Amino acid sequence: MATTSHASTDAVPRFFDDLVRCETRLYNALNDRLRERHGIVTSQFEFLRHLRDHSGSRVADVAAAFAVGIGAISKSIDRLEARGWVARRANPADRRSSLLDLTDEGRRLTDAAEATFTERAAELIGGTLTRHQVTAAAEALSVLRAALERDQIGTPTG
Secondary structure (H helix, E strand, O other): OOOOOOOOOOHHHHHHHHHHHHHHHHHHHHHHHHHHHHOOOHHHHHHHHHHHHOOOEOHHHHHHHHOOOHHHHHHHHHHHHHOOOEEEEEOOOOOOOEEEEEOHHHHHHHHHHHHHHHHHHHHHHHOOOOHHHHHHHHHHHHHHHHHHHHOOOOOOOO
């Protein structure tokens, strides 16, 4: 990633610190609400939502989308499969991998959890920031994420 002087170097550590701490607190609050209402945690919801929106993904595809190691994703998918929310099917293009799909129960759970997730996120974020602030922050993070992904920064090796 090319180095630019757009951001004040004094502001960068504060930006990082605030970004990470906000993410942690939001994730934990969403985790609590999802667990309370649906018996799942945020990471499970995110994987289920991804599989709903990207039916037929491989474990490697999910790992790449979340910038997490393949082994960790495989174990998480195993747990979702054991609970009856995800099904594996043979990959006709590659016998060594499986394609992942939500079961009907997994789809129902994901749709219900998404309503809870959206409601709680709106309370936490929309109740604090203006629409303009949310839009500006979302645009800034989207640009940063795109640059990191383009340059494959922070991609796990395994």
